[in-house]
Amino acid sequence: MLKNIHNFIKDNIISSKLIFKINNILGTSNNMEDSVYLKSMYKIYMKKNLNLSNPETFNEKIQWLKLYDRKPEYTMMVDKYKVREYIAEKIGAEYLIPLIGVWNNPNEIDYECLPNQFVLKCNHDSGGLSICRDKDSFDFKKAKKKLTKSLKTNYYYSGREWVYKDVKPLVLAEKYMEDRSSNQLTDYKFYCFNGEVKFLYISTGLEDHSTARIGFYDLDFNKMKFRRSDYALPEKDPIKPQNFDKMIEIAKKLSHDIPFIRVDLYNINDKIYFSELTFYPCSGYMPFEPEEWDYKLGQLIELPEIRNN
Numbered sequence: 001m002l003k004n005i006h007n008f009i010k011d012n013i014i015s016s017k018l019i020f021k022i023n024n025i026l027g028t029s030n031n032m033e034d035s036v037y038l039k040s041m042y043k044i045y046m047k048k049n050l051n052l053s054n055p056e057t058f059n060e061k062i063q064w065l066k067l068y069d070r071k072p073e074y075t076m077m078v079d080k081y082k083v084r085e086y087i088a089e090k091i092g093a094e095y096l097i098p099l100i101g102v103w104n105n106p107n108e109i110d111y112e113c114l115p116n117q118f119v120l121k122c123n124h125d126s127g128g129l130s131i132c133r134d135k136d137s138f139d140f141k142k143a144k145k146k147l148t149k150s151l152k153t154n155y156y157y158s159g160r161e162w163v164y165k166d167v168k169p170l171v172l173a174e175k176y177m178e179d180r181s182s183n184q185l186t187d188y189k190f191y192c193f194n195g196e197v198k199f200l201y202i203s204t205g206l207e208d209h210s211t212a213r214i215g216f217y218d219l220d221f222n223k224m225k226f227r228r229s230d231y232a233l234p235e236k237d238p239i240k241p242q243n244f245d246k247m248i249e250i251a252k253k254l255s256h257d258i259p260f261i262r263v264d265l266y267n268i269n270d271k272i273y274f275s276e277l278t279f280y281p282c283s284g285y286m287p288f289e290p291e292e293w294d295y296k297l298g299q300l301i302e303l304p305e306i307r308n309n
Helices: 002-011 016-026 034-046 058-068 073-078 083-090 140-151 155-159 244-255 292-298
Strands: 099-103 118-122 130-132 171-175 186-193 196-204 213-217 261-268 271-278
Touching (some): 034 058, 058 292, 073 083, 083 244, 118 140, 186 244, 196 244
Antiparallel strands (some): 099 171, 118 130, 118 171, 186 196, 186 261, 196 213, 261 271
């Protein structure tokens, strides 16, 4: 059966990108060597060869870091459950969104015991998010289906993001957070290079990626001269939060001694909350516009001399 599907794809000359996606679903590419896989994917998504011997662009260096900067603690740092202890130790538990519960699978959840508003998500991905603003109208069946699917997904195989390979999938319920000034949360995503915050992007509406908006800004909140071509720009430029300097201080602390990491924070009702740590934005296939910024931003990443794999 699987062989017939694969032959059908080849015979009908379906795009290479789709072939890779189907191979990932079928698991036929799971045993491919990481560097070979990434070179193939990079060629498909970026339409150019991946230079691992002398990477220069931001996206090339992200691929290099996937392969050669593999510190064991990184796995804990991307685990949305285990990272809570790390954050409490590094900057304080007051920056954590309150946790309601944690389960191995959605069948274990006693929905009657949940509050009227909450957020359900998995600890190892970004696709299983379900937001409940009113339990009476919340579609539990749809949320359960979404979570079950996410629990079966391992990000390592699709993007060779090795930090996710050994994360034990769990379901988390967190307190529903709402900002008085808006019906949706604003994400502040700080791009950090060896503990130095260089710029950030601010996004709204990431609950639904099809309608989300993203804009890049320097630390003075001036709009930068590049964008992501896969997202619309903000309708209006954001205002710098009063506690922005504290946000930068937190980002510096959490990114210390790491070649590159994105520190994601919320600022809700003038209080800072931790969101997540991201080692490989867009899995290293970020569509910069103009494209020259892929090279310019790549110069900010100083690759470690010793390969840790």
